[in-house]
Amino acid sequence: MKKIVLFLLFSLIFVGCSSDSSDANPGGPSPSPTDVPPVLVTLAPTFPAGAIQFNGSIQSLGDGYYQRGFCWGYNTNPVMDMSNYIYVDGSGTGNFFKATPYTDILETGGRTYNVRAFAITMRGQTVYGNNIVMTTPYKYSLTTAGVKEIHTNKATFSAEIISNNLYYQTISEKGFCYSTASNPTLTNGMSVSMVGMIGNPNAIGDYSREVTGLVPNTTYYVRSYGKDFNGEVFYGNETSFKTAGRIGASGGVVFYDKGETTNGWRYLEAAPNDLTFNGSIVMAWGCNGTVIGQTQAIVGSGLENTARILSQCSNSGTAARVCDEYSINGLNDWFLPSIKELEIFYVSSVGAYTLPTSQPREYWSSTETDMNQAQSYNTQYGSIYQWETKSYGKKVRAIRRF
Numbered sequence: 001m002k003k004i005v006l007f008l009l010f011s012l013i014f015v016g017c018s019s020d021s022s023d024a025n026p027g028g029p030s031p032s033p034t035d036v037p038p039v040l041v042t043l044a045p046t047f048p049a050g051a052i053q054f055n056g057s058i059q060s061l062g063d064g065y066y067q068r069g070f071c072w073g074y075n076t077n078p079v080m081d082m083s084n085y086i087y088v089d090g091s092g093t094g095n096f097f098k099a100t101p102y103t104d105i106l107e108t109g110g111r112t113y114n115v116r117a118f119a120i121t122m123r124g125q126t127v128y129g130n131n132i133v134m135t136t137p138y139k140y141s142l143t144t145a146g147v148k149e150i151h152t153n154k155a156t157f158s159a160e161i162i163s164n165n166l167y168y169q170t171i172s173e174k175g176f177c178y179s180t181a182s183n184p185t186l187t188n189g190m191s192v193s194m195v196g197m198i199g200n201p202n203a204i205g206d207y208s209r210e211v212t213g214l215v216p217n218t219t220y221y222v223r224s225y226g227k228d229f230n231g232e233v234f235y236g237n238e239t240s241f242k243t244a245g246r247i248g249a250s251g252g253v254v255f256y257d258k259g260e261t262t263n264g265w266r267y268l269e270a271a272p273n274d275l276t277f278n279g280s281i282v283m284a285w286g287c288n289g290t291v292i293g294q295t296q297a298i299v300g301s302g303l304e305n306t307a308r309i310l311s312q313c314s315n316s317g318t319a320a321r322v323c324d325e326y327s328i329n330g331l332n333d334w335f336l337p338s339i340k341e342l343e344i345f346y347v348s349s350v351g352a353y354t355l356p357t358s359q360p361r362e363y364w365s366s367t368e369t370d371m372n373q374a375q376s377y378n379t380q381y382g383s384i385y386q387w388e389t390k391s392y393g394k395k396v397r398a399i400r401r402f
Contacts, residue, residue, distance in 0.1 A: 040129035056117030142236030148259030152216035159224035216245025282393030286318025305366035306335035334398035
C-alpha cells in the first residue's frame with residue numbers, strides 16, 4: 001500500500017513540472033523570473049550624407065531583451081506606433097546605431113522630431129530610453145562662412161554646401177544673395193552664382209566668389225543659396241559686413257578689411273595725404289646697391305618690410321624712413337606699404353576717394369626687386385612696375401594697420 005501511494009505522488013509531481021515548462025511563452029523567448037528591464041540611453045542622431053543615423057546605448061541588460069531599435073514622433077516621449085520605428089540588429093550591451101535615408105521615413109527637412117531608443121524585453125515589455133530632440137536637415141545644408149578681403153567696392157564671399165539627398169549628389173546651381181536689407185533672397189536682393197567660374201560650379205563643398213560693384217562704407221547682408229534639380233531653392237545662414245571707406249583715426253581712409261583679426265590686425269588705413277621730405281613730393285627708395293633681402297609683396301607684409309629696410313639702410317629721407325617717422329593725430333605706427341597693399345589702396349580708391357592726378361603718379365612700395373631696384377605702383381594706369389631704380393624719386397603714401 002505504501003509503495004502505491006509513493007508512486008502516485010511521484011507521478012503527480014512529474015506531470016506538474018512538465019506542464020509549467022510547456023506553457024512558458026510558446027514560440028517566443030523564455031520569460032525571466034525576476035523581470036528586471038534593460039537600461040537604455042538615447043544618443044544624439046547624426047546626419048551623414050542623405051541619411052539619419054539614430055544612435056543609442058544599452059547600459060545594462062537586466063533580464064535581457066530580444067529586440068531593440070528607435071522610434072520618433074512630433075510629441076515628446078514618442079512610443080512605437082504603426083510606422084514610426086525602426087529595428088536594429090544585434091544584442092548585448094554597448095552602443096548601437098541605425099542609418100537610413102531620412103526621406104524614406106520622415107517628411108521634408110527642417111522638421112523637429114523627438115526620438116527615443118527602445119528595447120523589447122523577454123516578457124514582451126517595451127522599455128524606452130531618454131527623449132532627444134532633433135531637427136532634420138534640408139536636402140542641402142548650407143553655411144555662409146563669412147566675408148573676407150573687403151575693399152571699398154568689392155569683397156569675397158565664402159560658403160559651404162553639403163548635399164543630404166542620396167539621389168542628388170550634385171546641385172544645379174549655387175551662389176550668394178546680398179542686399180543692404182536683411183534676409184536677402186533671389187527675388188528681393190542681388191545675386192551671383194558660380195556658373196561660369198573656374199572649377200565645377202555644381203560641386204559640393206567650399207566655394208567662394210568675389211563680388212564687385214559694392215558701395216563704400218555700406219553695410220550688406222549675405223546668404224548663400226543652392227538649387228536642387230527640381231528648382232527648389234535652399235538658403236544658408238545670414239551674415240553681414242561693412243565695406244571699407246570710412247574715415248580713420250588719422251583723418252585718412254580705412255581702405256581694407258581682412259574680415260577677421262589675424263596676426264594682431266584686421267584693417268589698413270592710409271595717411272590723409274602723400275608724404276613730403278624737405279619740401280619735395282618725391283623721394284628715393286634708398287640704398288641703391290644694397291641688398292635688403294626678404295621683403296615680400298603680399299598683403300600684411302608692409303610693416304615687416306619697412307622694419308627690415310630700416311635695419312639695413314641708414315640713409316635719411318628714404319621712402320621707408322619718412323613713413324616710419326610720420327606722425328599725425330597721435331598716431332606714429334606708419335609704414336611703407338608692400339606692393340599688394342599699395343595695389344589695394346589704388347583699387348579701393350575707385351569711386352571712393354581721389355588720388356592725386358598730377359605728375360608723377362608712381363608710388364614706392366616696400367617690396368624690393370634686387371640690390372638696385374624696387375617695385376612701384378602707377379596710379380595712372382593701375383599697374384605694377386617691378387624694375388624701378390632705387391635712386392629714382394617717387395611719391396610715398398604711408399599706411400598703418402590695426
